[in-house]
Amino acid sequence: MGEVIAFYILALIIVLGALAVVTGRNLFHCGLSLAAVLLAVAGLFILNGAEFLAWVQVLIYVGAVLVIILYAIMLSENITGERILLISQNRGVGFAAATLVFALIAFLGISLSGLLAGHTSSVKDPVLALLEGADSNVIVFGTLLLTRYILPFEFASVFLVIALIGALVIARTAE
Amino acid sequence: MTLTEISRAIARFLGFDPPTDQAAAQVILALIDALLIFGFLMLGVLVLIYVFRKIVGFIQARLGPRYTGPRGILQTLADALKLLRKEDIIPRAADRIAFNLAPLMVFLPAYLVYIVIPFGDPETGLVVRDLNVGVLYLLSISSVTVIGIVTAGWASANKWSLLGGMRSGAQLISYEVPMTLVFAVPVLLAGSLRLSDIVRAQGEFFWQWNAFRLDFFPFTLLAFITFLICALAETNQTPFDLPEAESELVAGFHVEYSGFKFAIFFLAEFGNTIAISAIATHLFLGGWKAPFPFLPDSGFWSLGWFFFKVSLLVLLIIWIRGTLLRVRIDQVMELGWKVLLPIGLICVTGVGLLVSIRPSPTEQAKQKVAVVSECPVSLQKDDGPFRWCRTHGRT
Numbered sequence: 001m002g003e004v005i006a007f008y009i010l011a012l013i014i015v016l017g018a019l020a021v022v023t024g025r026n027l028f029h030c031g032l033s034l035a036a037v038l039l040a041v042a043g044l045f046i047l048n049g050a051e052f053l054a055w056v057q058v059l060i061y062v063g064a065v066l067v068i069i070l071y072a073i074m075l076s077e078n079i080t081g082e083r084i085l086l087i088s089q090n091r092g093v094g095f096a097a098a099t100l101v102f103a104l105i106a107f108l109g110i111s112l113s114g115l116l117a118g119h120t121s122s123v124k125d126p127v128l129a130l131l132e133g134a135d136s137n138v139i140v141f142g143t144l145l146l147t148r149y150i151l152p153f154e155f156a157s158v159f160l161v162i163a164l165i166g167a168l169v170i171a172r173t174a175e
Numbered sequence: 176m177t178l179t180e181i182s183r184a185i186a187r188f189l190g191f192d193p194p195t196d197q198a199a200a201q202v203i204l205a206l207i208d209a210l211l212i213f214g215f216l217m218l219g220v221l222v223l224i225y226v227f228r229k230i231v232g233f234i235q236a237r238l239g240p241r242y243t244g245p246r247g248i249l250q251t252l253a254d255a256l257k258l259l260r261k262e263d264i265i266p267r268a269a270d271r272i273a274f275n276l277a278p279l280m281v282f283l284p285a286y287l288v289y290i291v292i293p294f295g296d297p298e299t300g301l302v303v304r305d306l307n308v309g310v311l312y313l314l315s316i317s318s319v320t321v322i323g324i325v326t327a328g329w330a331s332a333n334k335w336s337l338l339g340g341m342r343s344g345a346q347l348i349s350y351e352v353p354m355t356l357v358f359a360v361p362v363l364l365a366g367s368l369r370l371s372d373i374v375r376a377q378g379e380f381f382w383q384w385n386a387f388r389l390d391f392f393p394f395t396l397l398a399f400i401t402f403l404i405c406a407l408a409e410t411n412q413t414p415f416d417l418p419e420a421e422s423e424l425v426a427g428f429h430v431e432y433s434g435f436k437f438a439i440f441f442l443a444e445f446g447n448t449i450a451i452s453a454i455a456t457h458l459f460l461g462g463w464k465a466p467f468p469f470l471p472d473s474g475f476w477s478l479g480w481f482f483f484k485v486s487l488l489v490l491l492i493i494w495i496r497g498t499l500l501r502v503r504i505d506q507v508m509e510l511g512w513k514v515l516l517p518i519g520l521i522c523v524t525g526v527g528l529l530v531s532i533r534p535s536p537t538e539q540a541k542q543k544v545a546v547v548s549e550c551p552v553s554l555q556k557d558d559g560p561f562r563w564c565r566t567h568g569r570t
Contacts, residue, residue, distance in 0.1 A: 028326075028329060051306065062315075062318065074328070074329045138308055
């Protein structure tokens with residue numbers, strides 16, 4: 001019961017916040033609404049028992065990415081003295097695209113849940129078996145990340161380093 | 176009496192007789208817990224500000240507060256009341272929504288941090304929620320503070336506050352990186368993200384605590400010092416108080432704030448100082464443990480030891496604040512990125528290497544009781560990274 005109430009509160013925050021992000025006129029307010037959305041998504045992760053993912057979401061998206069976004073807005077708006085107002089011109093296209101994506105996700109979700117309901121008990125997923133033995137899913141998460149998913153994990157870190165160096169190079173030449 | 180028992184007693188006093196399984200009763204208990212933490216925060220900050228003024232007065236050869244109450248102990252209370260009665264001014268050009276939200280966004284993280292901090296041995300019940308991802312929770316919650324400060328600086332529509340907010344944002348982000356790295360050192364040593372596990376993994380004697388332990392000698396001590404420097408920067412304490420440098424920025428991001436909202440900023444800053452000292456105590460100074468095993472540290476003794484260590488760290492911060500000069504902003508950035516970040520990387524790599532080569536005594540003890548069979552067979556065959564699973568599985 002409590003979980004259902006919490007879910008609806010979080011869902012309401014996410015939907016209203018996301019609407020505010022795309023329809024808001026003031027860029028800074030859009031950024032703050034995005035913060036609310038990201039925090040509520042972290043709340044959804046907690047409801048699903050993924051504490052690690054939730055706090056990493058807060059740390060990286062709210063604590064780092066969003067701060068950079070706000071920073072950029074602040075620099076462009078108050079230093080140049082221009083007020084940037086957002087006027088979205090292609091709302092219709094955006095609405096249509098959003099509806100399509102929503103329909104796709106809903107369709108996938110419904111069909112997948114039907115598939116999963118068919119064979120839950122037959123084969124036990126090794127990941128689920130790991131989860132049952134551990135007292136926190138962080139350990140399982142770390143183990144899997146450094147064993148089964150080591151290649152994507154390392155690839156992602158190399159990719160990030162490349163992006164970082166690329167950004168440095170671009171910033172240098174612009175000087 | 177534990178924290179839960181206290182909140183239960185209060186609930187009973189208020190007329191609720193809460194059985195634990197009822198959702199409503201749990202909500203009430205959680206609310207009482209929240210209020211207790213809030214009370215602690217207020218009381219702690221009240222005491223801290225008085226002590227701070229007295230000590231800085233002593234350092235600067237002044238007397239500090241004297242007239243309100245015996246030896247001036249009521250001065251902070253009087254100041255708080257004065258701030259609450261002041262007129263709340265919002266500049267005409269300010270962005271009203273963001274201006275009003277910003278103090279809340281700075282205060283909430285400072286308050287929420289206390290949820291996972293054990294005030295003593297958690298077996299005595301001196302913690303609200305001993306989360307299994309406690310360290311990560313601390314990092315992520317405190318990283319939200321920046322948004323509040325940046326918002327305050329932007330919404331005031333004042334160039335001083337804007338510059339202050341920007342400096343603060345840059346500084347907080349820069350020092351978060353080495354801070355996160357050195358947070359990993361005690362986590363690696365304990366093999367857990369739970370704060371109480373990190374404290375339990377540290378030895379009984381004070382030279383076995385993470386800051387002073389000899390088996391990982393240069394790395395853990397370096398990590399502790401790096402943590403202290405980052406803590407000063409994250410809480411805007413003196414060598415790094417550029418976001419509110421009076422001589423150049425008037426008061427930084429909170430220039431335009433007055434009355435109650437200013438009081439909230441102030442409260443958050445001092446609350447953060449206590450919180451960061453508490454975190455340093457748990458991560459590096461053995462938490463609630465006594466420095467020698469023959470001294471009592473069970474039950475409520477643990478509370479005493481915890482507050483003793485936290486007070487020492489807070490005094491150290493005040494001492495630094497009263498002694499050192501403010502550094503320049505480019506020096507702050509250089510220290511963060513060119514000195515502390517490499518040191519943090521060295522600490523993490525060094526400790527990680529040592530842990531993987533020779534498990535520390537606490538690790539070995541864990542290994543003995545670890546139930547290997549709880550890992551699936553496919554994972555047991557392989558050594559290497561899977562050792563993690565075996566040593567850190569359920570004991």
